Amino acid sequence: MCYKNDIILFNFDMNTHKTSNYKYLTISNTDEEWGIVVTTVGHQLIEPQSRYPLTKHPDSYDFQPTSGRILNEYQLVYITKGSGYFSSQSCKKQKIKAGTMILLFPGEWHSYYPDEKDGWNEYWVGFRGVHIDRRVEKRFFSIEEPLHEIGVSSTIVGLYEDILKFSEEEKAGYQQIISSIFLHILGAVYYKERNNTLSNTMEVTIINEARILMKNRIENPCSPEEIADELGVGYSKFRKMFKDYTGVSPAQYHAQLRLSKAKEMLTGSPRNISEIAYALCFENAGQFSTFFRKKVGVTPTEFRKRAH
Secondary structure: OEEEOOEEEEEOOHHHOOOEEEEEOOOOHHHHHOOOEEEEEEEEEEOOOOOOOOOOOOOOOOOEOOOEEOOOOEEEEEEEEEEEEEEEOOEEEEEEEOOEEEEEOOOOOEEEEEOOOOOEEEEEEEEEOHHHHHHHHOOOOOOOOOEEEOOOOHHHHHHHHHHHHHHHHOOOOHHHHHHHHHHHHHHHHHHHHHHHHHOOOHHHHHHHHHHHHHHHOOOOOOOHHHHHHHOOOOHHHHHHHHHHHHOOOHHHHHHHHHHHHHHHHHHHOOOOHHHHHHHOOOOOHHHHHHHHHHHHOOOHHHHHHHHO
């Protein structure tokens, strides 16, 4: 074990055919004010028939697979090779494979380890802060579903490697850049899992067709019920599919399109407010102004003045 300023580095003898690189980072008050901080980052290759973990970690991180552990932070563990097992207080023991991302939660007992005959390759990053707390609060990620099957991605591996590199260099502002890279990883996990879950399904085809219809008919809109009927889907099912995939209802999505078109026309069209209201199928200029002010906070006239 060696020390580099306030970062602890664990480097293992390459003659053992094991590669590991662990960083445990110190954090300043300024770092905390950023809203998210990285506490640890690492990588290790566990060969078949090897012990796990390879070495003792600091007390707050150390664990044995048989007893597990409880962390005071979040961690995102990415298995890129091999297979193994995971269990937690909220998730029964199950087999995991390469391409699995494990999200560990503070205060939640958990254990994970590689299959003895396969070994595995793992990356991890530890983190905490209000930004991740809010994402969990809003159920983008949940303690009941800690496993995310996203496949093996060289791009995500590269992001972990970038965090390791910046952590080693310790240049001014490195906490801010590595925590932002981590948020990129987290966003990629959410994106990949959402799209993998729904990829190549009839539901995605229907949703994409519905979005095209809404965009093409922005100046001659159909109701969500009419679009569902045109696509041959019951409205209740259509609304649920649409919201599950896009995060908003068909009506909300259409309102966003109308608002975007209204802004475009107010800044790039010589038409007056009544003409724009008519083009977007509002009953009158007053209804359009109420809609616009509710969404933007100013009237269409005020928005146009500010834009010019």
